[in-house]
Amino acid sequence: MPRRCLVLELAKVSAGYGAFRALFDIDMSVRAGEAVGVIGPNGAGKTTLMRVISGLIRPRSGSITFDGQSIGGKRAHQVVATGIAHVPENRRLFPRLSVEENLKIGAFVPAARAQLAFRLASMYELFPPLKERRNQLAGTLSGGEQQMCAIARALMSGPKLLLMDEPSAGLAPVVVDQVFDLVQRIRTEGFTVLIVEQNVQGVLDVVDRAYLLEVGTIKLTGAAAELREHQFVRQAYLGM
Amino acid sequence: MDIFLVEAMVNGLLLGGVFALLALGLNLIFGVIDVVWIAYTELMMAGMYAMFWLYAKYHWPFLAAAAAAIAVVAVLGLLTHFLIIGPILDAPPINQLLATGGLLFFLQSFATLLFSTEFRNIGVRLPTLEVAGMFISVARLLAFGVSLIGVGCLYAFLKRTYWGVAIRAIAQDRQIIGLMGIDQRRVYGMTSAIGGALAGLAGCLLVLQYDVHPFIGLSFGPILFMICVLGGLGNMLGGLAAAFIVSEIIAVGGFYVSIDLSYVLAFVVFIGLMFWRPRGVFTR
Amino acid sequence: MKRNLVVWLVAIAGLAALPFLGMPVYLLHIAVQILLWGAVYTAWALMGRFGMMSLGHGGFLGIGAYVPALLWNYYGITPWIGIPLGVALAVLVAVAIGFPCFHLRVVGHYFALVTLALSEVTERGIVAARDITGGSLGLTPNTVSGTSLFALQFPDKRHFFVIALVVWLVGLWVWHMIDGSMTRLSMTASVEQDAAAAVGINVPREKLKILLVSAALTSLGGSMLGQYLMYVNPGTLSGVMVTLQMLFAAVVGGMYTALGPTMGSALTIILMESLRILFGTRFIGAANTIYGILLIVFTIFMPVGIWGFVVRCWERRAAAQRARATGATSAQGAGASAR
Numbered sequence: 001m002p003r004r005c006l007v008l009e010l011a012k013v014s015a016g017y018g019a020f021r022a023l024f025d026i027d028m029s030v031r032a033g034e035a036v037g038v039i040g041p042n043g044a045g046k047t048t049l050m051r052v053i054s055g056l057i058r059p060r061s062g063s064i065t066f067d068g069q070s071i072g073g074k075r076a077h078q079v080v081a082t083g084i085a086h087v088p089e090n091r092r093l094f095p096r097l098s099v100e101e102n103l104k105i106g107a108f109v110p111a112a113r114a115q116l117a118f119r120l121a122s123m124y125e126l127f128p129p130l131k132e133r134r135n136q137l138a139g140t141l142s143g144g145e146q147q148m149c150a151i152a153r154a155l156m157s158g159p160k161l162l163l164m165d166e167p168s169a170g171l172a173p174v175v176v177d178q179v180f181d182l183v184q185r186i187r188t189e190g191f192t193v194l195i196v197e198q199n200v201q202g203v204l205d206v207v208d209r210a211y212l213l214e215v216g217t218i219k220l221t222g223a224a225a226e227l228r229e230h231q232f233v234r235q236a237y238l239g240m
Numbered sequence: 241m242d243i244f245l246v247e248a249m250v251n252g253l254l255l256g257g258v259f260a261l262l263a264l265g266l267n268l269i270f271g272v273i274d275v276v277w278i279a280y281t282e283l284m285m286a287g288m289y290a291m292f293w294l295y296a297k298y299h300w301p302f303l304a305a306a307a308a309a310i311a312v313v314a315v316l317g318l319l320t321h322f323l324i325i326g327p328i329l330d331a332p333p334i335n336q337l338l339a340t341g342g343l344l345f346f347l348q349s350f351a352t353l354l355f356s357t358e359f360r361n362i363g364v365r366l367p368t369l370e371v372a373g374m375f376i377s378v379a380r381l382l383a384f385g386v387s388l389i390g391v392g393c394l395y396a397f398l399k400r401t402y403w404g405v406a407i408r409a410i411a412q413d414r415q416i417i418g419l420m421g422i423d424q425r426r427v428y429g430m431t432s433a434i435g436g437a438l439a440g441l442a443g444c445l446l447v448l449q450y451d452v453h454p455f456i457g458l459s460f461g462p463i464l465f466m467i468c469v470l471g472g473l474g475n476m477l478g479g480l481a482a483a484f485i486v487s488e489i490i491a492v493g494g495f496y497v498s499i500d501l502s503y504v505l506a507f508v509v510f511i512g513l514m515f516w517r518p519r520g521v522f523t524r
Numbered sequence: 525m526k527r528n529l530v531v532w533l534v535a536i537a538g539l540a541a542l543p544f545l546g547m548p549v550y551l552l553h554i555a556v557q558i559l560l561w562g563a564v565y566t567a568w569a570l571m572g573r574f575g576m577m578s579l580g581h582g583g584f585l586g587i588g589a590y591v592p593a594l595l596w597n598y599y600g601i602t603p604w605i606g607i608p609l610g611v612a613l614a615v616l617v618a619v620a621i622g623f624p625c626f627h628l629r630v631v632g633h634y635f636a637l638v639t640l641a642l643s644e645v646t647e648r649g650i651v652a653a654r655d656i657t658g659g660s661l662g663l664t665p666n667t668v669s670g671t672s673l674f675a676l677q678f679p680d681k682r683h684f685f686v687i688a689l690v691v692w693l694v695g696l697w698v699w700h701m702i703d704g705s706m707t708r709l710s711m712t713a714s715v716e717q718d719a720a721a722a723v724g725i726n727v728p729r730e731k732l733k734i735l736l737v738s739a740a741l742t743s744l745g746g747s748m749l750g751q752y753l754m755y756v757n758p759g760t761l762s763g764v765m766v767t768l769q770m771l772f773a774a775v776v777g778g779m780y781t782a783l784g785p786t787m788g789s790a791l792t793i794i795l796m797e798s799l800r801i802l803f804g805t806r807f808i809g810a811a812n813t814i815y816g817i818l819l820i821v822f823t824i825f826m827p828v829g830i831w832g833f834v835v836r837c838w839e840r841r842a843a844a845q846r847a848r849a850t851g852a853t854s855a856q857g858a859g860a861s862a863r
Contacts, residue, residue, distance in 0.1 A: 054419060076418025086419045094412045097405065105409050108402065109421035157421060276633045327824045333632040334577040338775055339823040341768050346816025352809025454809070458764060462644040465637045473633060500652035507645040514638050515624040 005032040007161055007192055008053070008084075013062035013072075015052040022048040024216045025062065030161065035183070035193040037203040037224065039237065040213035046196040047089050049213065050165045053194075054086035055079035067160060081109050085159035089166050091150040095139025099130055099149055102138050106156030115158075123152045126185070144175035151182060155191070162186065164195045168202055180206050200237040204228050245495055247374040252491025254376070256484035257384035258442050262460070263467050263479035264391055265438030271474035272411040272431045275325050275336045279344035281457035281464060283320070283436055287313040287443025288452040289351060289360075296362050310440035317436020318429055326428075344457070351454035359451035366448060383445035390441055391480070394434070407431055411474075463490070463503070466510045472520025481522055486510075540689055543682040552681040554797060558790045559688035560749050563695035565777070565785035567741035568770040570702060570734055572779045577632075579767050580621065580639030583646035584614040584739045586762025588746025590650060590657060593665045593756050596675070598656075603676040607747040614743035615736050617642070622735040626728035640764065647763030662757035665750070676751050684752055691748050692786070695741055699782045702734065772819045778829025787831040 008030040015023045022045040030036045038046055051057045053064060055076035064072045071079050076086075085106075093102050103123060107116050124131035127148050133141065138149060147167055154162060167183065168176040180202045187193060187206065197203035204210060204224045212220040212233065220230065227233050266280050277283070290309035294300045300308070324343060328335045366378040398404040410417045410427045417424050450456065467486050471478030486506060493502030513521055543552055568581050591613055592606030621642060625635055650657050657663055668675040671683065678684045750756045760766060769792065777788020796811045803810060826833055 056415070056418065075423070077421050077423045080419060080421035088416050088419060092413055092416045094409045096412055097409060101405055101409075104402070105405055105420050105422075108406065112421075113402065154419075270633075276637070324820055324824070331827075332575055333636075334572070334575050335823050335827060337577050337579075337633065337636050338771055339820050341771050342816045342819025342823060344816070345768055345772065345812050345819060349809040349812030349816060353807060353813060357808070462640055462764065466641055469634060469637045473637075498652060500648050504645050504649050504652055507641045507648075510641055511621065511638065511645075514630065514634075515628065518625075518628040518630045518634065 006030075007032045007067060008194070009063075009065045010053070011063045011065075013052060013064060014060040015048055015057055016060060017048075017057070021060070022216050023052065026216075026218060028211060028218070030192060030194050032160075032192055033190065034209065035187050035195065035207040037207035037210035038194070038196045038213050039198070039200050039203060039210055039227075039233075040219075042198070043215075044213045045216040046198075046213055047165055048216075050086060050089075050163050050194075050196055053079075054084055054163055056086075080157055080159075083158075083160035084163060085154035085157050085161070086163040087150050087154045087165060087167065089169065091146045093138040093141075093146055093150055093153070095137065097138055098135050099138055099141070100134040102149055102153050103130075103156050106153035107158075109157050112157045119156050119158065123156060126155075126189070127152050127182075142175075143171045144178055147171065147175075147179050148182065151186070155186070160192060162191050162193045164193060166197055167195065168197060168199045176202060200233070243373045245492070247376075248491045248495040249488060250374060250376060251380065252488040253484065254380040254384040255491065256487035257387035258445055259460075259464060259467055259483040259487055260480050261387040261390050261438055261442045261445075262464050263471065263483045264394060264476055265435045265442075266464060266468050267471070267474050267476045267479045268394075268407075268431060268438070269435040270468070271476065272407055273321070273325065273329075273428055275329075275333075276340065276465075276473070277320065277343075277435070278337055278340040278461075279320070279347055279457070280435075280439055281461035282344050282347035283313050283316055283439040284443040284446070284460065285351060285452065285454070285457045286316055286347060287440035288447040288450075288456065289355060290440075291444055291447045292360050292362050292452055295364075296360070302364075306441075306444040309444055310437050313440030313443065314433040314437040317432040317434075317439070320436070321428055321432035325432075326425075348454045348457065355454065357454055359453045361451045362447050364448055377449065379448040383448065386441070386445055390438065394438070397434075403427070403430060463506070466507065470510060470513060470520060471522050475520060475522060478520055478522030536689070536693065540686050543685045547682075549681060552685055554793060556681060556685050556688045556752060557749075558786070558793050559685075559692040560745055560752065561773070561793065562786035562789035563692045564742055564745035564749075565770050565773040565789050566692075566695040566699055566782070567738045567745060569774040569779035569785045570699065570738040570741070572771075572774050574731075574734065576731060576734070577636045578639045578735070578738070579636050579764070580642030581738070581742050581770055582643035582763045582765075582767035583617065583639075584742040585746035585749075585766060586646040586650060586758065587614045587617065588743030589750040589756040589761040590663070592747050593663055593750050594657065597663065597666050602674050603747065603751060604674075607676075607744065610747050611740045611743045614739045618735050618739035619732070622732045623728075626731045626735075640767075643762065643764050643767050647758045650758040650762060657758075660758060662755055664755050667754065677754070688748065688752070691744060694744070696782055698737055698741055702737065703782070769815070772815045774829070775827070776818050776822045776829055778832030778835075780828050780832050781835050784829050784831040788829065791830070 006029055010026050010028040013023060013026040014021065026049065038049060040046055048057070052059050055071065055074050055078065059072050062072070063070060066082055066084060069082055071082055074082075094105065097105070100120070103120060104116065107113055107119055112119060124134070129145055130149055130152055133145065138146065141149060151164070151167070164183070167179050171179060176199065183193065183195065183206045193207075195203055195207060204227060207224050209222065210224050210227050211218050212227070220227065220232070222230070228238075262280070262284065266277065270276055287309045290312045291305055294305035294308055295302055320340075320343060324339050325336060328339060366382070369376045369378060369381070398408055406417070406422050406427050407430065409420070410422070410424065414424060417427065463486065467482045468479050470486065471480070471482035489506050489509065490502050493505050497505070543555075547555070564585060568578065571578050588607070588610045591610035592603040595601040595606040595609065596603060621639065624630070625638060630638060651659050654660075668677055671678050671680060678687070746761055749761060773788030773792050774785050775788070776791060777786065778784025792815070795814065799807070799811045822829065828836065
């Protein structure tokens, strides 16, 4: 796996909704094989960041480069084709489709569709509970299972970069641990991951580096270990 | 039981088949795109006129004319979506109803301009079967059969094919469909084309039984809407059931009282049922 | 306020005197129709402006047109009694439909389609009862020779102009009343029905009030149209097509301002007459084709209608002038609340 290679780069990216600006001049990068976290309080702009990368909203200014291509103005379905998959906030599974149908939909891009059987098999191997429930309606799964399904669905497109928006949100503590274990496992499979999280403790345990986003700007950045020891982070976010 | 009553009931069933097809199309559009095409039966009328034009005037073979007519209405469906609905997709429902109301006006009047208000007959005379003392029109039987096949095909498409799953998915969450690599516009376009095609198919089947004129959409439209609302807007199975039930009410009602009065009765029953179950009698 | 009232009274007196100053009969005919249909469209817009899209007003119009005509023809009951009875029936029907609808939260598409059923039932009912109503051939109220106040028949169109003017003004007055009342505030709030209920607004009751007023005014308009045209017909004074006509006039004229629907009425009628003069009977359907296209175009590009657009331009200019006068740095349009 080529390391040190820049996969995603944001330069001076600003974005918002209507008259409201959520992100101001964001500079950020992710290298191949890395796991990078973005932490910060509610309303900091973390979800907006995910959406502007995956193409759900357009950046107001700045550039977003992925794998050498500029993806700044592209629409979401075009961004997926370049190799980015986004696991949305709150899972957003299709509730009245079965688990298997949700996974199939994740593999809609032609390249993935051609390998549908193989990918399904890999996902079921990676996430056995999904195999058990393959014909169950996704809306009837438990929170943790839904998160698993949402992640698997995103992986079905064979992405080079996986975006995860608050995977631990709304889940019971036991399940949260399982989710972070999942993330760790995905990492060891070699996927590049960018995670946005409010659960600072949990995410700093699984990522290499992290950014601290507050009120739409990057306040701090550094290795996960460093941030964990950082005084500001400890006081504001780790309750110490 | 009076054999004529049974005959009426059978005819009701056969008519129900075509309404089922129409209800499916309308519910598909509503369930997926969240808009009601008030002009849906006018699209059907366009299909009927296309059949008349190609088959009766230009003597195309029947199946070729039907295929072309269905294609024409599918294209009309596409145009309806991209020209009219697309720009006001996120506007309040009233705007969409107003716009498709305008389309209704336009289609009816344009047909009047092109074809005048005369009743046009396609000139196909299909026989009438006599079964156990009842007279059943082959045209009706054919319409029923083909409608059921159409319903079955749509079902298979939605369940088995990739685009079918995409259409069902976008109905459940249209904001993140892009994250699956699916272009929302393409799915909506496909849905609109299918909706149009279903209306076109219904038109081809009905033109065998009824003369076409610019206002024929008004004869079927309000009843169709009633059926869809009763079944629950967007609920395809509900629409199917409601189509047959309402057709039966009209057929049986028409047997006991005049046809016009039976429609009035059906509507009054509808209003009553709406108040009992506002979201549709068959909604979960 | 006093000055406004005086201006209004002078304007009204002027308008009323207009026909007596020598207007050609044809223009009078057009004017009467513009005013009467204007009142009808205003009635529809009372609901449309708050997002309540009713496709049932063809029913109220039909009730208003037929009740007085039938009572007059069969029982000799004067329209002075027949018309209020028509209004009463329309209001009753409105309650029967509206009360359950609003309390059961039947809104949006569902509301439109349920009310569509009302237009349909009325038209089909009139046709079905053809022995009484004459069916699709229509009905002519028994003519009384000369001017008769009792029969409300005025061969002299100038007299009817005054009556039409009164009806139209009643419509505007109703609009004005609703505009100034609590009902309007609560209706604007009722876009979010739950939120409105949470602050104690009884949304169903407010909606019902508007529906009843709208139904009554529509019925009145229908009665007057019947009396003026001396001919009622289920296709032109009831049913779905005439309801769509209301939509068209309200949208193109502008349903968010008092004079918008009247403008829509003028547009519709002038367009129809122009086409008739230009093409005679050659292009039947041309008018409606244009209506259809305009309705679509206006819904997409100018949902506030022509008059609404004009009013907005005025308001923006006025606000800009005010801002310049007070030296403020930014001028937000005063007409921002146009929903």
